Amino acid sequence: MNRGRARQTIFHDSQYFQAFLATLAEAHARFDCIIHAYCLMSNHYHLLIETPKANLGRVMRHINGVYTQRHNKLKRTDGPLFRGRYKAILVEKGAYLLQLSRYIHRNPIEMANPMVEDLAKYPWSSYPAYIGETEPQDWLTRDFTYDMLGHRYKYKQYKAYVLRGNDAEIADFYSKVKTAAVLSSDDFKHALKGSVLANASEKVVVKQLQPELTISDVVNAVARFYHCPISQITSVIKGPSKGFEGRKVAMYFCQELLDARLADMALFFGLGHGGSVSFITHQIRKRRNDDKQFAKRLSDIFEHIMKQVT
Structure with missing residues (x-):
């Protein structure tokens, strides 16, 4: 979840809501995150997402960063939009996910001045799609x-479930001044590296949700996959080896998996500026979308990289 700076409005009209939904679609396509539910309010948003590739930071950097750019372009303004980094809560997949889905969808009416009388009429959440009122x-x-x-009757039963109101445990969880970082059963907390996360801070939780990777880790793994020296990945090469696939793929995964700045990546790969990195990674994404065999190879390389953190 995240909120506008000083609680300022971040969604001014349908253009802004649609721009945010387009950004979610891109995050899903680029980073393989699973979006279970969403609700966009005037000055904040809630997302219920799953990150099988342990890339939460990269997903959220795209969502917040790209939407800020689109908001500022529509509003003809500049500067930061959100109050800071997103707030993350680790949720046990099971009954807690179901309850949180309901909590998120009830946001438009759980206010002193409800935004709508009928939740099905609020168009900027996934609830209307959940009850079959709109196409998902x-x-x-x-x-x-x-x-x-x-x-059996999923639309009718989900609607009845949401309209029954929030569970007392969820309401209590969110009513606290300082919201905990883990929403789960005690057994789930203990299963996560003993009891390390039982009373963990958000920083610790987020660290568990994204890989302990550096640019060097990615480059070393890609070099091993292509059976080439690291220098062939990191150095600007002229001649027959110019345009080496492994070098471009390494840049692509650094951008996809890490929370690294383009300027830092450009320096590491011996390029003049971050725009060069962005151009190269755009080429790789386009090829991935057009070439199924290449997409499969990228998937294999991803698995090869991730073995370093298992």
Whole structure:
């Protein structure tokens, strides 16, 4: 979740809401995050997302950064939009995910002055799609939530579940001045490296959700995959080896997996500026989308890289 600076409005009209949804679609496509639910309010948003690739930081940097650019372009302004980095809560997949889905979808009416009388009429959340009132976004995942209800009539039963109101435990969890960083059963907390996360800070939790990787880790792994010296990845090469695939792929994964600045990546790879990195990674993404065999190779390289943190 995140909120506008000084609680300022971040969604002014439908253009802004649509721009944010487009940004979510891009994050889903680029980083393989699973979006279970969303609710966009006037000055904040809630997302229920799953990150199988342990790349939460990269996902959120894209969402907050790209939307800020789009907001400022529409508003003809500049500067930061959000109050700071996003707030992250680790949620146990199970009953807590179902309850949190309900909490997120009830946001428009859980206010002193409700935004709508009927939640189905609020267009900027995933709730209307969950109850069959609108077509879902292609990137919205609902089946896991439906399966947890265990009912045959999924639209009707999910609607009844949401309209019953929030669970007392969830309401208490969010009513606290300092919200905890883990929403789960005690067994789940203890299963995460003993009891390390039982009373963990958000910083510790987020650290568990993203890989302990550096640019050097990515480069070393890519070099091993391509059976080439590291210098062939990091150095600007002229002649027959110019345009070496492994070098471009290394830049691509540094951008996809790490929270690294383009300027730092450019310096590491011997390039003049961050724009060169952005151009090269754009080429790789385009090839990935056009070439299934290459996309499969990228998937294999990703698995090879991630072995370093397992």
